[in-house]
Amino acid sequence: GFSDDAKPSGGGRVFAPYAIFKGKAALTVAPVLPVFAKIDSGNVCIERRGTVMMTFMPAIGQRKYDWAKKQMFALSATEVGSVISMGSKDSSEFFHDPSMKSSNSGQVTKSLSIKPYEDSKSQDGKGGYYFSLSVQNKILKTNHYLVVPVTIAEFAVMKTAFSFALPYIMGWDRLIVQGENAPQSFST
Amino acid sequence: GFSDDAKPSGGGRVFAPYAIFKGKAALTVAPVLPVFAKIDSGNVCIERRGTVMMTFMPAIGQRKYDWAKKQMFALSATEVGSVISMGSKDSSEFFHDPSMKSSNSGQVTKSLSIKPYEDSKSQDGKGGYYFSLSVQNKILKTNHYLVVPVTIAEFAVMKTAFSFALPYIMGWDRLIVQGENAPQSFST
Amino acid sequence: GFSDDAKPSGGGRVFAPYAIFKGKAALTVAPVLPVFAKIDSGNVCIERRGTVMMTFMPAIGQRKYDWAKKQMFALSATEVGSVISMGSKDSSEFFHDPSMKSSNSGQVTKSLSIKPYEDSKSQDGKGGYYFSLSVQNKILKTNHYLVVPVTIAEFAVMKTAFSFALPYIMGWDRLIVQGENAPQSFST
Amino acid sequence: GFSDDAKPSGGGRVFAPYAIFKGKAALTVAPVLPVFAKIDSGNVCIERRGTVMMTFMPAIGQRKYDWAKKQMFALSATEVGSVISMGSKDSSEFFHDPSMKSSNSGQVTKSLSIKPYEDSKSQDGKGGYYFSLSVQNKILKTNHYLVVPVTIAEFAVMKTAFSFALPYIMGWDRLIVQGENAPQSFST
Numbered sequence: 121g122f123s124d125d126a127k128p129s130g131g132g133r134v135f136a137p138y139a140i141f142k143g144k145a146a147l148t149v150a151p152v153l154p155v156f157a158k159i160d161s162g163n164v165c166i167e168r169r170g171t172v173m174m175t176f177m178p179a180i181g182q183r184k185y186d187w188a189k190k191q192m193f194a195l196s197a198t199e200v201g202s203v204i205s206m207g208s209k210d211s212s213e214f215f216h217d218p219s220m221k222s223s224n225s226g227q228v229t230k231s232l233s234i235k236p237y238e239d240s241k242s243q244d245g246k247g248g249y250y251f252s253l254s255v256q257n258k259i260l261k262t263n264h265y266l267v268v269p270v271t272i273a274e275f276a277v278m279k280t281a282f283s284f285a286l287p288y289i290m291g292w293d294r295l296i297v298q299g300e301n302a303p304q305s306f307s308t
Numbered sequence: 309g310f311s312d313d314a315k316p317s318g319g320g321r322v323f324a325p326y327a328i329f330k331g332k333a334a335l336t337v338a339p340v341l342p343v344f345a346k347i348d349s350g351n352v353c354i355e356r357r358g359t360v361m362m363t364f365m366p367a368i369g370q371r372k373y374d375w376a377k378k379q380m381f382a383l384s385a386t387e388v389g390s391v392i393s394m395g396s397k398d399s400s401e402f403f404h405d406p407s408m409k410s411s412n413s414g415q416v417t418k419s420l421s422i423k424p425y426e427d428s429k430s431q432d433g434k435g436g437y438y439f440s441l442s443v444q445n446k447i448l449k450t451n452h453y454l455v456v457p458v459t460i461a462e463f464a465v466m467k468t469a470f471s472f473a474l475p476y477i478m479g480w481d482r483l484i485v486q487g488e489n490a491p492q493s494f495s496t
Numbered sequence: 497g498f499s500d501d502a503k504p505s506g507g508g509r510v511f512a513p514y515a516i517f518k519g520k521a522a523l524t525v526a527p528v529l530p531v532f533a534k535i536d537s538g539n540v541c542i543e544r545r546g547t548v549m550m551t552f553m554p555a556i557g558q559r560k561y562d563w564a565k566k567q568m569f570a571l572s573a574t575e576v577g578s579v580i581s582m583g584s585k586d587s588s589e590f591f592h593d594p595s596m597k598s599s600n601s602g603q604v605t606k607s608l609s610i611k612p613y614e615d616s617k618s619q620d621g622k623g624g625y626y627f628s629l630s631v632q633n634k635i636l637k638t639n640h641y642l643v644v645p646v647t648i649a650e651f652a653v654m655k656t657a658f659s660f661a662l663p664y665i666m667g668w669d670r671l672i673v674q675g676e677n678a679p680q681s682f683s684t
Numbered sequence: 685g686f687s688d689d690a691k692p693s694g695g696g697r698v699f700a701p702y703a704i705f706k707g708k709a710a711l712t713v714a715p716v717l718p719v720f721a722k723i724d725s726g727n728v729c730i731e732r733r734g735t736v737m738m739t740f741m742p743a744i745g746q747r748k749y750d751w752a753k754k755q756m757f758a759l760s761a762t763e764v765g766s767v768i769s770m771g772s773k774d775s776s777e778f779f780h781d782p783s784m785k786s787s788n789s790g791q792v793t794k795s796l797s798i799k800p801y802e803d804s805k806s807q808d809g810k811g812g813y814y815f816s817l818s819v820q821n822k823i824l825k826t827n828h829y830l831v832v833p834v835t836i837a838e839f840a841v842m843k844t845a846f847s848f849a850l851p852y853i854m855g856w857d858r859l860i861v862q863g864e865n866a867p868q869s870f871s872t
Contacts, residue, residue, distance in 0.1 A: 135730065205460055272766075273765045280847050281851055285860075291324030292324060292469055295341070296473075296481070474653065480527065483512060483527055530700070532700075541698075574835075577839075581837060663844070663849070666702055668702075
């Protein structure tokens, strides 16, 4: 896993996000692996699902982006499936409440929208998708809105990379690896 | 493999099913790896094919499901191929007799049906597929029927995860791994 | 690799072909990995390309097939690409001369044909593809012809398994593995 | 990585390009892995992006090609995404300046064009794509132009191999491997 609690001591992490830098904002995407827990039986259970983390940053100059003002949205496996299955005319919209089911429910709401665009004014003249993240904080009374136009080629990279990552964020690679390393599964 | 006989002693298994929880029932899917056997020559043959196990559980309360009343259906490689190749309007139906070719043949019959739905009353307003499992036991005179509506996004996760898992349940990953670990295949 | 010369001593091979058993003949498919050679510089070059081996066997009784009368056809990477890219109405035909460029050229000719069928008399009522292998030996004056009807689901398994196997028969997995095991590629 | 500086000492590299040999020129494609750098924190960052290297060589006789006159074009992840997402009627064109952002900017310009062809005179009677590389050097006053016709089957091999390679040239496999080798990500 990537989280601070999972790897508290210095180093060893790998950073290789796919980054899309545009005029008003940048978007990076990277998988976050699930966290597994050993249970009493000695078996291993998935404890926290993996995600594909989308990080938006506003531009503060030419090809300079403000990391401190980043806004994040973690796509679940099913939301990744939704993106992968989008046709060229399809839109998607996802809503998250980071404090869902807690007493802070509803204080922060996030929505990620993916909408196709297609006109001669678009960046590559061929169309693509607007990725828009809206984050509303009712306590701080802030409302952040960031938009990154994603070309068809960049969206194809995302779809291929998301399809690659999906079994890993689901933890299915562990099912497979256990089989390969399990000589006891041979009967003689 | 996952089966009890393959890993009899305590622990070491990994559990990471993809779970779909709906109002009347839940559905989990997970790959089951093939079992290989060493044969006299020292070579290794596939002994039991892998499957993708589909487990249905009836709801017994809000987001509570009765594991004891689960019903299972093991998709073969070819049935997985059938699901992967389904178009948006296609249906599939599979029939299993767990005791086929034994004296108990016909006592228990199972059928899994996958049918598209598309109407404004559907869970996400965009359609999806009904996964229905029917299990008839002529000895016990029972007839279980469980239905889980699967959204297009959830179905996309299944297709991607099934495509990932297919070569592993076929055992083709072993063919590949043997090559990589085989320095004797280098000629000098 | 799989070949006799590559692994002469007893055992260690894995057999996991995907098998399609039909009334008049059976067809099994399995990847054959490339053979690499170390060259003077210490580098490694691909010496013999990998293939996907298709093996046809005639039926000699109910679900009994004559292994001794098997006929084989080794699909190259490009031919695998041809199969993967086939649409539902497309046909393919491949011609091989196992002795091409030798003095025996033309003595044995093989052709593999893949043609769609679609009628109510087909095995599953939904259509599929006829895989037909013709092997003509001008010296022995023999002419073998074997046909296996392949359902759409079975063809989907082939396409997915072929797509999985393609990078391995091309040897691209070696390029990738070398990177992961190469700490010297880190600059500090 | 593949580059000379990354692996200076003798040997250990693997060569397995996918090669397309045609009458006037040949084209080989192979992935080039990213280079990672350890940073102060002990973490690892991607330092140089991976690419898919396309190498064109002019023919100098029947199935003989002049390696010394090769011209190369390194596809970025996003350009690979562009190729993967091409429909059967689509064209693509990419422009590179190897000295971009340096004082030599504009001295050498490269463009790679991929255009569909479809006529009865084409090599396989079924159409395919022209891959054309143009390299203009204003200092040397040279202008190289190389064209290789790529069949639909060969293009399918490229798409499948590019899809396989894309997560690796992005470095996403490292994110995944780190998870699998990280026992500290287990909470107990």
